[in-house]
Amino acid sequence: MTEYRDVASHGDMNLAWAVRHEVFVDEQKVPIEEEVDALDLEPTTIHALALSDGVCLGTGRVLFDSPGHVHIGRLAVRAAARGRGIGVGLMEYLERRAAERYAVDGAVTIVLSSQEHAMEFYSRLGYAPVSGERYLDAGIWHHDMSKVVSSSSRCPTQHDLGTQRTHSVRPLPRSRTESPDLG
C-alpha cells in the first residue's frame, strides 16, 4: 500500500532530496548543483512523497506561478519501484494539491517540462504539448506540456500564497535556477 502525502518536516525534505539525487544525479547525470534549487524552499512550493512501509519511493513538487497557474516538476520514482503506478499516483496527488491550494474559479492550469521519453506518460494523464518546441535542460531534451485541472475548491488565501513570488511561465530549467542557502 502506497501512501501519498506532503513533505511536512526537514526530515521529509531530506527523503525527497535523496530520491531526486538517486534518480536525477546518479541515474540521469544531472549536475548536482542544478538539482536542488531555491524554489525547493519557497513557502508556496508543495512537495509530495510516495511512501511504502515508511520507505520513500518517489517524490514531486508543485511550484506556484500566479493564482490559477502552477508548475509540476522533479517527478521521480526510484528505479526499483517503477511500473507499479507510483508515478501516476504522485501526479494525481500533486494535481489534487495544486487544485486545492491554487485553483481560481474552480480551475488550475498546470504546466510541466517533460523529458522527451516521458511525454507518453504525461499524455496518458491528459497533458498536451504547449508547442512543438523542444529545448535542452541539463543536457536532456524537454517539451512543455500543460493541462487544466478542474476543482470545486476555494480560491487561494493570502496564507496559501505566502510570499507571492511569481515564477516565469517557462518551467524553470535547472540551469536557470539558483541554489538555496540550506544553512
Ligand SMILES: CC(C)(COP(=O)(O)OP(=O)(O)OC[C@H]1O[C@@H](n2cnc3c(N)ncnc32)[C@H](O)[C@@H]1OP(=O)(O)O)[C@@H](O)C(=O)NCCC(=O)NCCS
Ligand atoms: C517517469 C516516471 C516518474 C514514471 O513513474 P512510474 O512509477 O514508473 O510510472 P507508473 O508505474 O505510474 O506508469 C504508469 C504507466 O505509464 C507508463 N510509463 C511510465 N514511464 C513511462 C515513460 N517514461 N514513457 C512511457 N510510458 C511510461 C508505464 O509503463 C505505465 O503504463 P501501464 O499502465 O500501461 O503499465 C519514472 O519512470 C521516473 O522516475 N523516471 C526517471 C525520472 C524522470 O524521467 N522523471 C520525469 C521527468 S519529466
